[in-house]
Each structure stands twice: as structure tokens, then as C-alpha cells.
Amino acid sequence: MSLSNHVSGQSTKATLSHLARYVEINNDIPKFTMPEQALSGQVAASIIRGELRLDGNPNLNLASFVTTEIDPECYDLMMENLNKNLVDTSQYVHSSEIQDRCVNILANLFHAPPTHDENKPGAVGTATVGSSEAIMLGGLALKWRWRAKQAAKQGKKLDEITTRCNLIFSAAVHVSVLKLCRYFDIDPRIIPLEHNRYTLDIDQVIAQCDENTCGVLAILGTTLTGEFEDIKRLNTALLKLKKEKELDIPIHVDGASGAMVAPFVFPDLEWDFRLEQVRSINTSGHKYGLVLPGLGWIIWRRTEDLPEDLIFHVNYLGVDEPTFNLNFSRTAANVIGQYYQFLRLGVEGYKRIMRSCVDNAKYLAASLASMSEGLFIVQSQNDQPSLPMVAFSLNPAKNLKFNETTLVHWLRERGWIIPAYTLAANAGDITVCRIVVRETFTRNIASILLEDIRLVLISLADHHGHQGLVESLEAARDDTHQHRRSNRHGQRVANFIQSNHEASTNHDDPEQVKKSGTKKKSGHHTMHVIC
Numbered sequence: 428m429s430l431s432n433h434v435s436g437q438s439t440k441a442t443l444s445h446l447a448r449y450v451e452i453n454n455d456i457p458k459f460t461m462p463e464q465a466l467s468g469q470v471a472a473s474i475i476r477g478e479l480r481l482d483g484n485p486n487l488n489l490a491s492f493v494t495t496e497i498d499p500e501c502y503d504l505m506m507e508n509l510n511k512n513l514v515d516t517s518q519y520v521h522s523s524e525i526q527d528r529c530v531n532i533l534a535n536l537f538h539a540p541p542t543h544d545e546n547k548p549g550a551v552g553t554a555t556v557g558s559s560e561a562i563m564l565g566g567l568a569l570k571w572r573w574r575a576k577q578a579a580k581q582g583k584k585l586d587e588i589t590t591r592c593n594l595i596f597s598a599a600v601h602v603s604v605l606k607l608c609r610y611f612d613i614d615p616r617i618i619p620l621e622h623n624r625y626t627l628d629i630d631q632v633i634a635q636c637d638e639n640t641c642g643v644l645a646i647l648g649t650t651l652t653g654e655f656e657d658i659k660r661l662n663t664a665l666l667k668l669k670k671e672k673e674l675d676i677p678i679h680v681d682g683a684s685g686a687m688v689a690p691f692v693f694p695d696l697e698w699d700f701r702l703e704q705v706r707s708i709n710t711s712g713h714k715y716g717l718v719l720p721g722l723g724w725i726i727w728r729r730t731e732d733l734p735e736d737l738i739f740h741v742n743y744l745g746v747d748e749p750t751f752n753l754n755f756s757r758t759a760a761n762v763i764g765q766y767y768q769f770l771r772l773g774v775e776g777y778k779r780i781m782r783s784c785v786d787n788a789k790y791l792a793a794s795l796a797s798m799s800e801g802l803f804i805v806q807s808q809n810d811q812p813s814l815p816m817v818a819f820s821l822n823p824a825k826n827l828k829f830n831e832t833t834l835v836h837w838l839r840e841r842g843w844i845i846p847a848y849t850l851a852a853n854a855g856d857i858t859v860c861r862i863v864v865r866e867t868f869t870r871n872i873a874s875i876l877l878e879d880i881r882l883v884l885i886s887l888a889d890h891h892g893h894q895g896l897v898e899s900l901e902a903a904r905d906d907t908h909q910h911r912r913s914n915r916h917g918q919r920v921a922n923f924i925q926s927n928h929e930a931s932t933n934h935d936d937p938e939q940v941k942k943s944g945t946k947k948k949s950g951h952h953t954m955h956v957i958c
């Protein structure tokens with residue numbers, strides 16, 4: 428969630444326009460203070476619903492990995508259980524049992540080793556609000572384990588260990604990993620990206636490891652390009668380090684998206700508890716877990732990987748409740764939704780959905796790569812095991828007078844929500860557009876999007892005088908994918924660009940502004956949330 432500012436002064440007088448149909452509203456309804464009188468449910472809901480209609484269409488939001496559509500049966504189940512507090516395990520015994528089953532299903536999916544010794548319990552895990560919370564919990568467990576080891580080694584008490592530990596990861600990490608380090612006093616050791624390498628450099632990781640390294644965080648599906656970091660090679664390198672220098676450094680896998688894709692599409696890829704150094708894995712139930720937000724999961728390889736002194740035992744809800752979460756109360760609805768998806772789809776269903784997402788991403792990547800003789804550079808590695816998403820840039824060799832931000836701005840006019848963002852250091856000079864392929868993004872929708880991209884490009888190329896590009900894009904018209912609205916839309920974009928251009932040109936000349944009364948539009952920069 429973004430931060431919201433307190434509004435004060437004149438602006439607090441802002442009101443919501445009331446609906447004339449409802450005679451019961453005689454006064455304006457204040458925006459930033461609570462209205463004095465109650466409203467009927469119908470009026471309150473109408474006001475809010477009317478405003479929410481102006482939001483983007485979640486299914487056209489190609490910026491996000493987050494699930495936007497579920498079966499009506501799943502929706503009903505979630506709604507029926509929205510009022511259950513998951514933390515209250517004594518009252519909601521069966522919701523709690525369902526969480527246990529989900530943790531077990533995930534532990535098995537991630538190949539948690541079976542345990543034959545009752546005194547050495549096996550995998551353990553919990554539901555979280557999302558991967559961000561799960562990453563915080565995973566990082567805390569790494570820090571606590573490191574501190575306990577240091578205390579034992581130095582013959583000190585835990586609170587006598589005052590040195591800070593460090594966590595190693597690539598600059599491609601999601602912001603939640605940076606938050607973990609800042610909030611919980613862990614030194615981040617960030618391995619930069621380079622041009623043509625947008626994942627972790629394992630040699631650099633090994634060079635950075637020392638006795639204060641509490642772990643390495645590796646990403647199964649980076650937010651930036653969707654690539655899987657090479658966790659198997661990382662594991663081998665860490666095992667060698669353990670043998671040679673007696674440094675036993677665990678891996679936490681951030682599988683926010685990838686941990687629910689890889690088991691179904693790339694079952695032979697070893698990235699999970701099959702690898703000795705992998706001690707914990709997080710995933711987002713609300714991404715390729717196929718549940719509405721907010722749900723995440725974290726699984727530890729063995730109970731001993733989650734230090735006991737991180738777990739609080741509370742009994743004020745009736746029985747002993749062990750909890751390790753950053754928050755306390757939360758609805759059981761998403762966990763129940765997750766269990767529904769596991770039962771409803773089974774392995775076969777998840778395989779079908781994930782494969783079709785990966786295939787559609789490949790189709791999209793290949794189509795973009797072949798558009799107008801190398802107009803785009805596809806930065807994602809869709810021919811390798813990776814997330815079903817396509818990250819692409821305009822080819823700098825084409826010397827275009829427009830950029831990725833302009834392109835996505837105009838696609839937004841057509842309803843498509845696609846972010847354009849820069850990669851991380853040392854590849855921060857590369858801007859990419861990202862299209863996330865989810866279950867609802869069918870091949871037909873992909874072809875409609877490709878056609879809209881072609882039409883927007885024609886308008887932009889025409890406007891900027893790239894005549895050769897216009898011709899090649901016109902020639903690329905694919906009649907098998909003709910859509911009834913195509914040409915009309917192309918004309919609409921062209922008109923809009925022209926009038927926008929006139930408005931901004933006028934603004935440079937104050938006399939023109941006076942004559943036309945037109946104000947320059949602000950730049951095309953749209954803030955996108957990358958999640």
C-alpha cells in the first residue's frame with residue numbers, strides 16, 4: 428500500500444457529489460471527515476461503486492502477477508468465510524486444519540525431505556499476507572539462526588552478539604527484500620546486474636560470503652525480467668564453500684511467482700528442497716497460486732530452520748496458539764480459496780494452466796521479436812525456464828524519437844495497463860515494458876494486444892516522421908488477426924496524438940496559449956506498481 432497524507436486546510440472542504448436520485452441526502456457528503464448523519468446502505472454503496480468504476484479493468488492489468496479471476500464457487504466459499512479470523516485456531520479449527528493441509532501440499536510440491544525421526548520434525552510453514560511478509564519471516568529466521576551459531580561459536584549469550592549479519596542477493600530483487608534488510612538491521616550485499624545478465628552472478632556471491640553472511644536470497648522468477656536465478660549452481664558453489672572454508676550458508680528462495688509455475692511446467696528443474704542448502708521458500712498464493720489477494724506462504728525445510736524463539740505462544744483466545752507472523756488477525760478466506768484451487772485443479776489442472784500461460788508468453792515474445800525487423804529487443808528469456816511474462820525494449824539502434832513510456836501511455840488509452848520501468852544497476856539505463864501472462868490472457872487476447880501495439884506504433888511512427896517504420900508496420904498487418912475495432916482505434920490514437928502535440932506545442936508559445944486557451948499536458952510518466 429502506498430502512504431496516504433493527511434489533508435488539512437481548505438482542501439478538507441472537498442465533498443463527494445451526492446446522487447440526486449436519493450432525496451434523503453440534503454447536504455454534501457464530506458470527503459475527508461466522517462459525515463455527521465448515517466446514510467442508507469444503498470446510497471453509501473452507490474457513491475462508492477460509482478467512483479470505483481473509474482478504476483482500471485483488472486483483467487487488462489498486464490502489469491501485475493496477481494490473480495484477478497476465480498471460479499464463482501471459489502468466490503462464494505471465500506465470501507462465506509470472510510468473517511473467520513484465521514489466528515483464532517481454537518474457534519475455527521477446520522479453517523486452521525485447511526491451512527495445515529495447504530502447508531503440507533506446498534511442502535510436498537517443493538520436495539521437503541520426509542522425516543523418519545519423531546524427535547526431528549520435518550517441514551513447517553505458515554500463511555502470510557503475501558510474499559513480502561513471507562520474505563520478512565524467512566529473513567528473520569536466517570538472522571536468528573546466524574546469531575545463535577555465532578553465540579555458540581564465541582561462547583556468548585545471544586544478546587552479546589552485536590555484529591550485524593549480511594544477506595547476499597542480486598539487484599533484481601523485489602523491494603520487499605530491501606525492506607527486510609532496512610527494517611531488521613541486516614546488511615544488504617547487492618550483486619549488480621550487467622547488460623545481458625539480469626540475474627545473480629554466482630562467482631560474485633561466493634566472493635562476498637563471510638562468517639557474517641546469514642544467507643543468500645535467490646529468485647525463482649525475477650520481477651524485472653521473469654528469469655529464474657540458477658539456484659542449482661548456487662547450491663553447488665555453496666556446498667564447495669562449506670567443504671573448503673566451513674562456511675555453511677543457507678539459501679532462501681523467493682519463489683513469489685516461480686514456485687507455483689516451475690513444479691508444473693519444469694518439474695525436472697532443481698531449485699527447491701531437493702537442494703541441500705535451500706532452507707526456506709516463499710510463494711504468493713495470490714499470484715500463480717491462483718487465489719485473490721492477499722495470500723502468501725513460507726515453508727521451512729525442517730522445524731529446526733525456524734528458531735523457536737521467533738515463535739510466540741498466546742493463549743488468550745482459549746488454547747495455546749503458536750504464531751510467527753508480522754500481523755495477528757486476518758481472514759481465513761484466502762486460505763480456504765487456496766485449498767479450493769488445490770482440490771479443484773489438482774496437479775493436472777495447474778499443469779494445464781501454467782503450460783498455457785508459458786506457451787502464450789512464448790507466442791507473445793516471438794511475435795514481438797519478429798515485429799518490423801528487430802524493432803523490439805525481448806529482454807526476457809522465454810526459451811528458458813522462466814515466468815510467463817515478456818519484458819521488451821525498443822531497439823536503440825532504430826534511433827526512434829519516442830520511447831517505451833510513450834508506447835505504454837498510448838496503449839493505456841486502449842485500456843491495456845502495461846508498465847515501463849528501468850532495470851536495476853548496472854543495467855539501469857535499460858527501460859523495459861512488461862506483459863505478465865496470467866490464466867485469463869488467452870491467445871486471442873494476445874493477438875488483439877499485438878494488433879493494438881502495431882496500430883499505436885504506426886501512429887507514433889507517423890507522428891515522428893519514421894516513414895520507413897510506418898510502411899513496414901503497415902505491411903505486417905496480419906489479416907488472420909483482424910479485429911473489427913482495429914482501424915477505428917488507430918485513427919482515434921492518431922487524432923489524439925495530433926491534438927496533444929498541438930496543445931504541447933502551443934504551450935511553448937505563451938501567445939498561442941492565450942489564443943487557444945490550451946494548457947500543456949504533463950509528461951507521459953505514469954507511476955506503475957510492480958508487483
Ligand SMILES: Cc1ncc(COP(=O)(O)O)c(C=O)c1O
Pocket residue numbers: 492556557558559560600601603646648649650681683684711722723957958
Ligand atoms: C520476486 C518477487 N518477490 C516478492 C514479491 C512481493 O510479493 P507480494 O506482492 O505477494 O507481497 C513480488 C511481487 O511481485 C515479486 O515479484
